[in-house]
Amino acid sequence: MKKILMILTVILFSVANNYTTAGEGTEGKVLPYPIYQKKMANGLNVVTVPYDSPGLAAFYIVVRTGSRDEIEPGKSGFAHFFEHMMFRGTDKYPKDKYSEVLKSTGASANANTSLDRTVYHMTGSSDKLETMFELESDRFMNLKYSIQGFKTEAGAVKGEYTKNSASPYSQLNEKVQETAFDKHTYKHTTMGFFADIVDMPNQYDYSIEFFRRFYRPEYSTIIVVGDVTPENVQALAEKYFSTWKRGDYVSNIPEEPVQTAARYVHIQKPGFPPFLDLNYKGPAFSDKAIDMPALDVLNSILLSDKSELYKKLVIDEQKCRFLGGGAQDSRDPYLISISASLINASDMQYVKDAIVAAYEKAKTTPVDAQLLKDTKTHLKYSFAMNIDNPTSIAESLSAYTWLTNDPESLNRLYALYDKVTAEDLMMVAKKYILPTTLTIGTISPNEKETLQ
Amino acid sequence: MKSYIKTILTFCFVALLASGSSAQELVELKLPKSNKVVIQLMFRNGSICDPAGKEGLTALTSSLVSEGGAGTLSATDIKDKIYPYSASYGSSCDKEVSNFYFEVPADYLNEFYPILKDLMLNPSFKEDDFERVKSNQQNYVDQLIRQSSDEEYGKKYLEDVLFRGTNYQYMTSGTSEGVKSITLDDVKNQYKNFFTRNNLTIGLAGNYSDEFVTRIKTDLKGMSSVVPVIPTPGKAAMAEGLNVEIVAKDNALGSAISAGFPLAITRSNDDFVALMIANSWLGEHRKSYSRLYQKIREARSMNYGDYTYIEWYESGGSNMLPPAGTPRSSNYFSIWIRPVQTASGLKGQYEELKSIEIGHAHFALRMALKEMDALIKNGMTEEDFIKTRDFLRSYTKLYIQSPASQLGYLMDARFYGRKDWIKELDALLSGMTLDQVNKAIKKYWQTQNMNIVIITDKSEAEPLAKSLRNNSPSPMSYSDGLKASLSPDILNEDRTVESYPMPVKKVSIVESESTFRKSVPSDNKGILKIQK
Numbered sequence: 001m002k003k004i005l006m007i008l009t010v011i012l013f014s015v016a017n018n019y020t021t022a023g024e025g026t027e028g029k030v031l032p033y034p035i036y037q038k039k040m041a042n043g044l045n046v047v048t049v050p051y052d053s054p055g056l057a058a059f060y061i062v063v064r065t066g067s068r069d070e071i072e073p074g075k076s077g078f079a080h081f082f083e084h085m086m087f088r089g090t091d092k093y094p095k096d097k098y099s100e101v102l103k104s105t106g107a108s109a110n111a112n113t114s115l116d117r118t119v120y121h122m123t124g125s126s127d128k129l130e131t132m133f134e135l136e137s138d139r140f141m142n143l144k145y146s147i148q149g150f151k152t153e154a155g156a157v158k159g160e161y162t163k164n165s166a167s168p169y170s171q172l173n174e175k176v177q178e179t180a181f182d183k184h185t186y187k188h189t190t191m192g193f194f195a196d197i198v199d200m201p202n203q204y205d206y207s208i209e210f211f212r213r214f215y216r217p218e219y220s221t222i223i224v225v226g227d228v229t230p231e232n233v234q235a236l237a238e239k240y241f242s243t244w245k246r247g248d249y250v251s252n253i254p255e256e257p258v259q260t261a262a263r264y265v266h267i268q269k270p271g272f273p274p275f276l277d278l279n280y281k282g283p284a285f286s287d288k289a290i291d292m293p294a295l296d297v298l299n300s301i302l303l304s305d306k307s308e309l310y311k312k313l314v315i316d317e318q319k320c321r322f323l324g325g326g327a328q329d330s331r332d333p334y335l336i337s338i339s340a341s342l343i344n345a346s347d348m349q350y351v352k353d354a355i356v357a358a359y360e361k362a363k364t365t366p367v368d369a370q371l372l373k374d375t376k377t378h379l380k381y382s383f384a385m386n387i388d389n390p391t392s393i394a395e396s397l398s399a400y401t402w403l404t405n406d407p408e409s410l411n412r413l414y415a416l417y418d419k420v421t422a423e424d425l426m427m428v429a430k431k432y433i434l435p436t437t438l439t440i441g442t443i444s445p446n447e448k449e450t451l452q
Numbered sequence: 453m454k455s456y457i458k459t460i461l462t463f464c465f466v467a468l469l470a471s472g473s474s475a476q477e478l479v480e481l482k483l484p485k486s487n488k489v490v491i492q493l494m495f496r497n498g499s500i501c502d503p504a505g506k507e508g509l510t511a512l513t514s515s516l517v518s519e520g521g522a523g524t525l526s527a528t529d530i531k532d533k534i535y536p537y538s539a540s541y542g543s544s545c546d547k548e549v550s551n552f553y554f555e556v557p558a559d560y561l562n563e564f565y566p567i568l569k570d571l572m573l574n575p576s577f578k579e580d581d582f583e584r585v586k587s588n589q590q591n592y593v594d595q596l597i598r599q600s601s602d603e604e605y606g607k608k609y610l611e612d613v614l615f616r617g618t619n620y621q622y623m624t625s626g627t628s629e630g631v632k633s634i635t636l637d638d639v640k641n642q643y644k645n646f647f648t649r650n651n652l653t654i655g656l657a658g659n660y661s662d663e664f665v666t667r668i669k670t671d672l673k674g675m676s677s678v679v680p681v682i683p684t685p686g687k688a689a690m691a692e693g694l695n696v697e698i699v700a701k702d703n704a705l706g707s708a709i710s711a712g713f714p715l716a717i718t719r720s721n722d723d724f725v726a727l728m729i730a731n732s733w734l735g736e737h738r739k740s741y742s743r744l745y746q747k748i749r750e751a752r753s754m755n756y757g758d759y760t761y762i763e764w765y766e767s768g769g770s771n772m773l774p775p776a777g778t779p780r781s782s783n784y785f786s787i788w789i790r791p792v793q794t795a796s797g798l799k800g801q802y803e804e805l806k807s808i809e810i811g812h813a814h815f816a817l818r819m820a821l822k823e824m825d826a827l828i829k830n831g832m833t834e835e836d837f838i839k840t841r842d843f844l845r846s847y848t849k850l851y852i853q854s855p856a857s858q859l860g861y862l863m864d865a866r867f868y869g870r871k872d873w874i875k876e877l878d879a880l881l882s883g884m885t886l887d888q889v890n891k892a893i894k895k896y897w898q899t900q901n902m903n904i905v906i907i908t909d910k911s912e913a914e915p916l917a918k919s920l921r922n923n924s925p926s927p928m929s930y931s932d933g934l935k936a937s938l939s940p941d942i943l944n945e946d947r948t949v950e951s952y953p954m955p956v957k958k959v960s961i962v963e964s965e966s967t968f969r970k971s972v973p974s975d976n977k978g979i980l981k982i983q984k
Contacts, residue, residue, distance in 0.1 A: 032487075052485065056853065087740060095750070099741040103839060106846020108772055110738070123853070125846050148937035155753025155934065162706035162791045163756055163769075166602040198801045201933050271965075272599045273591055306531035315528055318580070321588050343587065374536040381538035381557055385488055389853035 030383055030414035035397070035407050036230035042246050043218035046237040047397060047407050048230040051390050057126035057226030058390035059107075061136060062398045064221075064405065065214035066116045067190040068331060069251045072206075074199065076185075077157070077192015080113040081200055082210050084153045086120065087111075088145035090138050095149065098135065105131050113190050116331045117402035123391045126227040130236055137240035140215055147204050154200035161191050168269050172277060172441045175265040176335075180279055180439035184256035186334055216247030221401045226390035253332065256281075263439040270445040273321065274345035276352060277441035280433055282336040285329040285403045287412040292327060294424040295336065295432065297417065299326040300375050301367060301425070302358050303338065309358045313340065319347045323355075327432075329403055335439075336432060345444040352440075352451055362429040366422035376417050383414065476649050478669065479862050481657035483855055489561050490856045491554040491668070492655035493572065494777075494863050497646040498548035499624040500683050505971045506634050508626015511545035512589055513642040518543035518552060520581035523570030527581060530567055539564045541571070545624045546766075546778040548685055549867070550647070555856065558659040565667075573674050575643070582636045590631045593623060598701065598964055602708035602791060602907040603769055605699070609967055610710040610786065610905045613697055618686020620782050621972050629971045648676040653866060657859035685782045688714035693957025696904045696920055700913035701964035706755070706791025707813035707908035707916070711820075713901055715762060715783040719868040725880040726892035727762045733840045734827055735760030735787065738772055743823055748789065751942055753934060754812050756790045758820065773851055776860025779867035785897065787824075792816050794912040802931040809915045813906055814926035818952040821899045828897050831890030845881045848874055900955050907964075917959045925951045 026032050037047040066079045089095035102109055107124025122132050145153075164170045174189050181187035191197070222241070224233045259281055283291045302309055303325050313320040325338035340351050387393045400409035442449040502509045518541060521527045534540075539556040552572070556564040597605055608623050615621040622630065649672060656665065690713060717724050736742040737759050740750065744758035762785055765771070766778050792812035798805045832840070852858040852874055865873040908916065919926055927950040930938065 053853070056849075099746075100839070103739075103741045103843045106843050106849075108847065108850045110772060123850060125849075128846075146937075148939070151934045151937045152751070152753040156749050156756055159706070159749070159753075159755035159757075159790060159792070162793065162797070163601075163603060163708070165705045166708075166791075167600050169600075201931070269599070271595055273595060304531075304535070306528070306535045311528045315526075315584070318584050318587070321591065377536045378538050381536075385538060385540070385555055385557065388486070388488070388855055391853060 028415070029411040030380055031387070031393070031396075031411055033393070037407065038234055040217065040237060040242060042242065042244055043216075044237070044241050044244060045221040045401075045405070046234055047221060047223045047401070048228060048233040049223075049225040049393060049397065050228060050230070051226050051393060053226045053390045055126055055227055056123070056390055057129055057224060057228050058121065058123040058394035059129065059132045059136070060223040060394045060398050061120045061140070062221045062223065062401045063118045063120070063214060064116065064219045064402050065118055066114050067188060067192070068116050068185050068253060069214065070185050070188065070192070071251060071253060074196055075203070075206060076188040076196045077190070077200070078203070078206070078210055079118055079214075080190050080192065081154065081157050082207060083111045083113045083118045084157055085145055085150065085207060086139055086143060088143070088149045088153060090142040090144050092138050092142065093135065098139070101131065101135055107132065115186060115190060115334070119398050119402070121391075121394065129224070129228060129232070133236045133240045137244070140220070140241075141244050143211055143215070150204050150207060151201040154197075157200060158197050161194060161197055164191065168267055168272055168443050169275070172265070172267055172275065172443055175267070176277060176279055176439055176441040179263050179265045180259075180281070180335060181256055183254040184332060185253060186256070186330070186332065213247065213249040216249075217241065217244045218246055221405070221407075223394050223397050223401065223407065225394040225397070256333065259437045261436055264449075264451070265439070265441045266449050267443045268445065268447055269443050272443060272445075274342040274348060274445070275441075275443040276340045276342060276348055278338045278352065278355060279335040279439040279441065281437040282327040282334055282432055284331060284333050287400075287404055287409040287416065290416060290420060290424050291428055291431070292329065293413060293416040294420045294428040295327040296379065297372070297375050297420045298362060298425045298428060299336070300378065301371060302362060309354065313351060313354060319343060319351055329399070331403060345446060345449075348442065348444065348449055349451055359429055359433040363426055363433070365426075367425055369422070372420070372422060372425075376420070379417055380414060476669065476673065477653040477866060478665070479653060479655040479859065479866065480665070481655075481855065481859050481862060482660070483658050486558065486658040486855060488555055488557050488855070489656070489658040489660045490859055491568065492856070492859055492863060493552040493672075494653040494655065495550045495647050496548065496651040496653075496682060496867075497550055497680065498546050499622070499626070500547055500619040500685050501642070501646045501680070502619070502622075502626065502630070503638075505630060506626075506638055507622040507630030507971060508589055508593065508624075509630075509634050509638055509642050510550060510646060511624050511626065512586055512631070512634055513639045513647065514543040514545045514550040514552070515585045515589065516577060516582060516639055517571060517575045517643065517647070519585050521576035521578060522567065523574045523576070525567070525570065526576075533567065534564060537563070541568070544777055547620055547624060547780055547782070549777070549779060551777050553856070561660060561664065565664075569671050572672065577636060577640055577643075579636060582639065586631065586634060589625055590628070592625050593631055593968055594628050597623065597625075597968065601769055602704060602706070603788070604767075606708045606710040606905050606907045607768070607786075607788070609697070609699060609907070610712055610903065612968065613695070613903045613905060614688040614712055614714070614784055615686050615782070616689065617972065619683055619972070620686035620688070623968060627971055628969045633971075644676045645678050646680045648678045648680055649673050650677070650679045651682070653863055655859045655863045657855040685780070687782050688712075688784045690714055691901045691903045691957070693900065693955045694902050694904060695957055696906065696917075696959040698913045698917055698959065698961045699905065699907045699964050699967060700910045700961055701907065702910060704794070704907065704909040704912075705797055707794055707811055707906050707912060708791045709789035709813060709817060709904065709906050710786060711817070711902050711904040712784045712786035713898070713903065715785045715896060717896065718763065718781060718783050719779075719870065719873060722880055723892045723896070724762065725877065726884060726889045727896060728844060729837065729840050729881070729884060729889050730827065730832060730893045730897075731760050731762045732844055733832055733836055734824065737761070737765060737768060737774070743827070744787075744820055747823055748816055748819055752928065754816055755792045758790065758816075759788045761786045761788065776851075776857060776864045779864040787820050789816050789820060794909050795915065796909060796911045798929055804932045805929050808929045810919050810926065811912055811916075812928070813908065813912070813916055814919050815928050815950060817904065818926065818954060819949050821954060822949055822952045824897065824899050828893055828899070831893060832886060834886055837886040837889055841881050841884060845878055848877055913961045917961055920954070920956050921959045923954060923956060
């Protein structure tokens with residue numbers, strides 16, 4: 001018996017030694033579970049987080065391609081469209097067979113695309129993990145769809161645009177991105193320009209090229225959270241993904257020039273609550289620089305429902321129904337968005353002035369030490385309260401994976417929050433909240449809004 | 453004989469309701485390893501308890517309790533206090549229940565609990581909080597519902613048509629006239645009469661102590677002692693033939709379709725499980741392997757998805773899995789066809805479609821009805837039955853991944869007279885036979901009588917109404933590029949679909965601006981019927 005134990009220990013030890021992060025412990029980290037990760041020879045990163053969810057596992061594949069990579073004119077929306085195509089089958093599992101096998105797993109499965117990434121996810125029974133691996137490896141390596149399937153799927157994407165377009169907020173967001181950016185691909189939304197969507201059925205050849213470029217191991221990370229072991233996950237990854245060939249493509253994303261004057265977009269919409277959207281150019285995400293964590297802390301202090309500004313505009317003066325915002329985490333510099341839903345369009349200037357005044361004050365006035373401390377614990381507890389199931393943990397890890405290619409960035413970001421000082425808050429306010437990098441979006445019944 | 457049975461049934465129903473609203477119930481889910489505590493307080497009231505002319509009152513009452521001040525604390529004071537440990541709370545109001553949800557780190561339960569207690573027992577009901585919360589609700593019923601998502605709009609309007617003249621007709625947020633007429637005194641009265649210790653179920657999940665259970669039970673006995681008189685929930689009326697209401701609005705890019713008819717059973721009835729299997733095969737929410745999705749989206753590229761439902765599904769546009777918290781005793785079957793293209797949209801996109809008169813709504817409806825007819829007529833095959841049953845046995849366990857959702861499903865189970873729905877469901881699914889499913893399909897489903905709602909662009913409304921009224925053929929209008937790539941099977945099937953008979957009885961066009969405006973006539977609401 002002892003001998004068996006010894007052998008087991010040796011095996012376990014030798015396997016565990018192969019992980020880059022295992023054994024470092026979780027002390028002081030915001031995620032109270034160890035992140036095991038190991039990069040395969042072909043560049044595919046495999047991440048496992050064992051979690052006490054008996055019989056349940058979340059299986060995610062993060063591909064670091066999104067609308068950011070849509071650099072050619074006329075190809076906007078393609079990363080998202082391609083996400084749809086990934087459900088169109090292979091030789092081994094044609095579309096109907098794929099659906100049938102997926103159904104047999106009883107999993108909740110889907111995918112979504114954003115600026116910087118495409119995420120494929122399944123949550124289901126952990127004893128179906130091997131089937132999930134087999135299905136996913138097959139389509140990630142051997143996707144094969146007909147021209148007919150391609151053209152048909154394009155209609156579904158148009159249908160998605162059609163359903164989203166009913167919301168004036170979607171319409172405004174489209175205009176804000178288009179106006180705020182000149183050169184960078186963040187100029188278009190992930191859905192893409194409508195003209196490009198209508199033209200999608202004619203882009204079959206480009207879709208093959210898109211798959212060749214981005215659906216490669218070096219762009220991808222597998223994340224499994226739940227009732228699993230790192231050994232099992234790693235073994236399945238080796239079994240099903242080791243023959244996946246590395247690619248050689250690197251996107252050459254145009255750099256956005258510095259914005260030098262405020263820009264404006266407006267949607268006239270009677271019968272809809274007036275809306276103000278202030279968008280400043282922000283930094284790219286980093287788990288090393290203090291800028292993004294400091295902005296998160298600053299925005300929580302200035303915009304959360306306990307902030308002075310919220311109390312003034314929403315509770316006391318009742319000028320706004322809603323106030324909120326923040327800096328979006330993204331690979332390249334994106335936007336710090338501050339939004340307010342107003343009761344009267346005539347208060348647009350007043351509300352804008354109040355928001356700007358709060359940020360101007362933050363440039364020169366150090367924040368109260370207790371408030372800074374409370375905000376740091378607030379951010380940590382907000383996160384801790386959310387990670388109560390395998391899906392939400394996998395979601396969090398995938399976010400940091402697409403940002404830096406390393407899920408440990410999650411822990412590093414929260415460690416940085418601890419280091420943010422009152423001076424850092426003043427620094428980021430001065431650095432990023434500038435009248436010259438602002439794009440103002442408005443919705444109101446008026447033909448135009450002229451904000452100073 | 454009939455009247456004797458009716459009397460007994462009425463008596464039983466009264467007795468059931470009375471028992472349901474006279475005792476404080478407790479649902480517990482202890483999770484000692486959890487880092488938090490989830491508390492859900494469910495009141496058996498809901499929008500059916502809104503007085504005539506005050507539609508939206510129960511929702512406004514629950515919102516004001518959760519968004520206003522409490523005890524000596526203002527709304528802002530509360531936010532200040534809970535900010536460092538990030539406790540969260542909120543409320544929801546459905547047709548027959550209201551819920552209050554609280555989540556707090558286990559370490560801060562004792563610090564947070566007095567706030568919870570004051571919110572529930574001593575809401576401050578200040579005039580300025582009332583004005584703020586009411587204004588937001590008014591804004592939702594006046595503007596947001598019409599302008600944010602045509603799909604959500606269509607679903608809410610389908611209920612308006614299905615339940616017309618009953619207390620289930622209006623949105624839980626109310627009507628424009630109803631919300632406008634609500635006063636702060638109305639809210640105070642509603643709180644006293646319908647948020648009481650006698651219609652409350654306390655739900656606890658996570659890492660809490662036995663002492664805490666005793667404490668919250670004892671404290672919440674301090675809520676109003678009124679025994680609420682809960683009105684009889686309104687029932688959906690069966691349409692005569694197909695009754696179509698087209699809601700016309702400006703600048704709609706697509707036509708969003710919802711259709712439905714009354715369903716006599718709920719989760720209380722084991723036949724419901726048989727229908728779950730049939731429904732999953734025909735139109736499981738957001739699943740590509742269901743029949744309608746494959747026919748309308750996958751094969752023909754007409755929209756983003758097509759689903760069917762045998763009970764209310766909260767915020768279907770944003771949820772992949774069904775959330776708990778909306779148990780209902782009045783039920784209906786529904787079809788959700790996500791927005792399809794309009795004629796003006798297609799004309800702008802494709803030169804070859806310049807001469808079409810209607811978009812894809814008529815064809816999509818025919819396709820859905822044809823598929824449903826075939827299922828009713830032929831039943832499921834043994835193979836499909838087994839695959840779908842096995843899928844559901846695994847899939848439904850995903851409904852309860854978090855402590856909050858697990859607790860929510862346990863609490864909903866009580867509403868339906870069950871103890872642990874997800875657990876019982878597994879046993880019921882495993883024992884289900886194909887024969888039971890096919891019998892249930894024939895017993896509960898049909899396609900001849902249905903209410904249909906289409907939210908669409910003003911330019912589409914009249915030609916579509918005409919096409920539906922005349923039962924005109926509605927050939928699919930594909931772009932040339934797509935049509936050339938479609939298989940002959942699909943094009944042949946299209947020819948059957950385009951003239952599939954629809955027993956349309958009535959088609960009306962409704963101006964979007966007129967929807968959800970007026971109060972429901974009081975003599976039709978059925979309030980207090982239970983006492984007769």
